[in-house]
Amino acid sequence: MAHTRFDESFAPIAVVTRSGLEESLHHGAGVVVEADGVVSASIGDADLVIYPRSALKPLQAHAMVGLGLDLPAEQMALVCASHSGEPAHLEGVRRILAAHGLSESDLQNTPARPYGADARAAARVAGVEPSPLQQNCSGKHAGMLVTCLVNGWSLDDYLAVDHPLQRAITKAIIELIGTTATAPMHIGIDGCGAPTHTLSLRELAIAFGAVARTESVVHGAMGAHPAMLGGTDRDVTAWTVAVPGLVAKEGAAGVMAVATADGRAAAVKVADGSDAARRAVTIEMMRLLDIDEEVLTAVTPQVAVPVLGHGVPVGELRALPWTS
Secondary structure, eight states: OOTTTTTTTEHHHHHHHHTTTTEEEEEEEEEOOOSSSSSEESOTTTOOOEEGGGHHHHHHHHHHTTTOOOOOOHHEEEEEEOOOOOEEEEEEEHHHHHHTTTTTOOOSSSOOOSSSSHHHHHHHHHHOOOOOTTTTTTHHHHHHHHHHHHHHOOSSTTTTTTTTHOOOOHHHHHHTTOOOOOSSSOOETTTTTEEEOOOHHHHHHHHHHHHHHHTHHHHHHHHHHHHHHHHHHHHHHHHHSSSSSEEEEEEETEEEEEEEEOOOOOEEEETTTTHHHHHHHHHHHHTTTTOHHHHHHHHHHOOOOOEEEEEEEEEEEOOOOOBB
């Protein structure tokens, strides 16, 4: 049997039931930390090293603010976003670029159609070809370009791992974690083309807690403009609307990180990368962070993934308990 670095890292984390029978099982790992970084709950390996993917965006934005990025809050939320590509999102990115003498042609993220199903369908019907602007990371890339301008750094190679911008982002992420290491364990390339750092789940939670606890510019922007952070029918938007002071961001391949205003935080990785399972587990993470039961009751129907039979609910996708 082939062995992987994930051996013994994951535990059962979510189960799908259909018509009274358990049909499918998802595995994963996760951690909840107090404001001081002490683990209060976990499942699987809390120190599993992962690519947070787009869950890094608030940390990258925090770094860019420290480098002089100064945008209106609505636009700063877009820098943190995996937006759905709705008209307000695309117009917001255009405004970031135009205000600094940049254009869509300066964006170097991977061309794509919108992430949101409705926006993607509308683009297809309109005959709009994939473009960097429509891709869900265009706000982050616009922020990176502006940060380079502010610092007098070159624009044509801003995605290079050794570019001054990317080196500074790496340094700032390390500072958020509070580690003495000189660099993250590994830096890869994300789907959008930008460098993506590895962190352990515990480190990711600690970094999110630091962003929330310090009431940073990024924290304020995400809370003030949750529709820019995700979009229509996105669970990250629903949770941010419902929980004042929350910092929340999902990442590709089954990642989620959240933090409350007091610095308590949680992070999860679903082993098979299922976003549906990630959404179910996020509900459990909110419960472990002591989000008010009335809020959980109100938001859960908005974010739960239905299990349908002949078009009607016949089961559920639910998270399994963590240890504490």
